[in-house]
Amino acid sequence: MNIQPEQLLADYERDGVVRLRQFLSAEEVAAVRAELNRYIHDDLASKPLNARTLEKDEKTVRNLWRLEEHNDFFRALGERADIKALIAPLVHGEPVLVGVETFNKPARIGSGVPYHQDNAYFCQTPPDMLTVWIAIDAVTEANGPVFFVKGSHKGGMLPTRPSGVRGNSIGMTETPDVPLSDQFCGLLEPGDATIHQCETVHHSAPNTTDHSRLGLLLVYRGSHTQTDPALRAAYTAAVSATPPA
Numbered sequence: 001m002n003i004q005p006e007q008l009l010a011d012y013e014r015d016g017v018v019r020l021r022q023f024l025s026a027e028e029v030a031a032v033r034a035e036l037n038r039y040i041h042d043d044l045a046s047k048p049l050n051a052r053t054l055e056k057d058e059k060t061v062r063n064l065w066r067l068e069e070h071n072d073f074f075r076a077l078g079e080r081a082d083i084k085a086l087i088a089p090l091v092h093g094e095p096v097l098v099g100v101e102t103f104n105k106p107a108r109i110g111s112g113v114p115y116h117q118d119n120a121y122f123c124q125t126p127p128d129m130l131t132v133w134i135a136i137d138a139v140t141e142a143n144g145p146v147f148f149v150k151g152s153h154k155g156g157m158l159p160t161r162p163s164g165v166r167g168n169s170i171g172m173t174e175t176p177d178v179p180l181s182d183q184f185c186g187l188l189e190p191g192d193a194t195i196h197q198c199e200t201v202h203h204s205a206p207n208t209t210d211h212s213r214l215g216l217l218l219v220y221r222g223s224h225t226q227t228d229p230a231l232r233a234a235y236t237a238a239v240s241a242t243p244p245a
């Protein structure tokens with residue numbers, strides 16, 4: 001990682017999203033990929049149903065959830081002191097790891113992610129919470145990159161509605177009227193990452209290409225955040241309709 005902390009903080013506070021080149025090395029990316037493959041092949045069947053979401057074919061993994069609970073390798077990655085030191089200023093406090101997940105976006109059948117704000121799922125106040133989204137595969141314009149509406153984290157939580165999408169149960173009542181060309185497109189090489197604040201509006205299209213678009217997500221909050229009961233009630237209703245997330 002070769003990052004200027006002051007610039008990172010300024011860009012993050014302004015846009016609600018930043019890109020970090022070479023967040024993980026090629027060796028680290030290879031180790032993540034190998035452990036994900038091993039975990040899916042050897043361990044996943046013995047985990048609770050809320051450890052994953054499948055694509056419509058009912059066999060290909062769309063998301064892995066709660067890897068920090070189920071896997072020592074991913075818990076250790078999420079607890080890495082250098083990563084927590086990097087993001088501490090962004091969460092305005094002591095980072096607490098709350099999730100390690102994947103958005104696999106497999107070739108040809110990877111489904112899209114509706115416009116949303118993560119805090120509709122996280123339900124934290126103040127919104128000092130973020131996601132480090134690490135590219136394990138290359139993310140191209142064609143294979144379903146994540147698009148972020150720059151500055152949207154400054155407007156607070158927008159009205160939500162259940163989306164009916166498995167793995168992304170809560171979406172937005174209205175999507176922002178910002179053309180894709182004005183949005184931040186998370187094009188990444190393997191090992192690059194984006195960091196987005198939990199109220200930054202974002203979404204991604206299905207993957208219709210022959211190339212997988214696997215992302216590993218590390219989610220952190222500041223130790224001072226608390227659960228907002230109104231946000232939690234809306235999330236609970238949505239996730240009950242389309243579990244597990």
Ligand SMILES: O=C(O)CCC(=O)C(=O)O
Pocket residue numbers: 103105113118131133144145146202203204215217
């Ligand atoms: O990976 C994607 O396509 C969506 C990711 C996402 O919604 C998130 O990082 O919160």
